[in-house]
Amino acid sequence: MRIKNHPILEDLKNRKKVYITVDGRKVEAYEGEPIAAAMCAAGIRVHRTTPRHNEPRGIFCNRGRCTDCIMKVDGKPNIRTCVTLVKNGMKVESIRGMGDWSE
């Protein structure tokens, strides 16, 4: 959910709306924000599942330290989505197990 009318912070103005796809689903995003923020706003919380126990993982540190949030971005595996900014048309896919380079 996006926060609007924050009691202290001014609204973020002049942000350009773009679109990315997350596992094929079209997701609205704003230029300058990380992939994880756009996903969080859209209510998508599972970013990947672990190789051995197939457990879901999402945002944990939100600052590029823990790698829980890694996904495949435009064909590149293991990208930290909390510190990677969106680009219009970006293709984001969840990772099941180990990341791979296949299309």
Add this chain to the structure above:
Amino acid sequence: MSDFVIIGAGPAGISAANESARYGVKVTLIDENNLPGGQLFTQTHKFFGSREHRAGVRGFQIGYDLIEEINKLNVDVLLDTIVYGISADMEVKYVTEGSSAKSITAGNILISTGALEKPVVFKGWTKPGVMGAGAAQTMMNVHRVLPGRKVLMVGSGNVGLIVAYQLKQAGADVVGIIEAMPSIGGYKVHASKIRRIGIPILTSCTIKEAKGSPQVSSAVIVGVDKNLREISGTEDEIKCDLVCIAAGLKPFDELCWLLNLEFKYINELGGFVPVHNDDLETSMKNIYIAGDAAGVEEASTAMEEGRLVGVAVAQKLEYLSDRQAEKLKGKINDRLKYLRLGSFGKKRAEGKKKLTSISK
């Protein structure tokens, strides 16, 4: 070649850059983010501390003011740039987003890389919907996205109290703050603010499990005794979609570990901290440390420590005479002493004393 390379542009790093550049030192300031300011930009509340230390001013505003100061001085700022190592002959190795690795030889180095949140381990702690309080704070205050609608906060230190308040302000329902210790960890002012807006704080209580599949939909909390042992039969299941962990911070000093600097475990400062002298120089000559990386404290102390290193480097490079430098350092140390008063400050002052006494 740079006189002085500063790694991390939070309040500590920026203050060191400003203070040294002002006297003529050639400074390179590096940060992995696309904006200098470090933790300041996640903070929307009015800062505590003294007037001199901008108490009453909101964290992000202090950040903007510091950036304005740097822009006036001749500081080389490298953003979107992560430092991944420092060699023993003072070569700082870095990668800027989208380009290949580079390095720069430094006369002096300041490591002001801040702190990292400490995790708490319980059943289900890896599920989507469990995150650090700082992580949630960045999501709402920087990206303006609400990380959850119904939130349980684990930990009642200042970070837990402040982030809970901000979550409520941003529109989330905070179901409660739980604290394993028998008393609240943070400042009274913050705790009373929390109570006024109707968020319950439960002490002697911890989290047992985060439930839900694939993401959190409830949490099981349980009472604990004085020895932090769970009291069976006191479990309670609470509906929530976000569990925030605010269990404290530890110095983020990977670069120091790689350099094999001398460390000491100081509980009051968040864990292992590089040993340093009164000028904040570490066990390796010409390598300095400041801010949360030199022991977790506050933005105000981080700024003063940064200034101290700035003066020390300007003195070493003879931009300042010893007399001028000692006078400036004296003033900074007086302010630091003042910031380390009170029941919380005193503990940190003791921790700092333990660190510097070893290096003598």
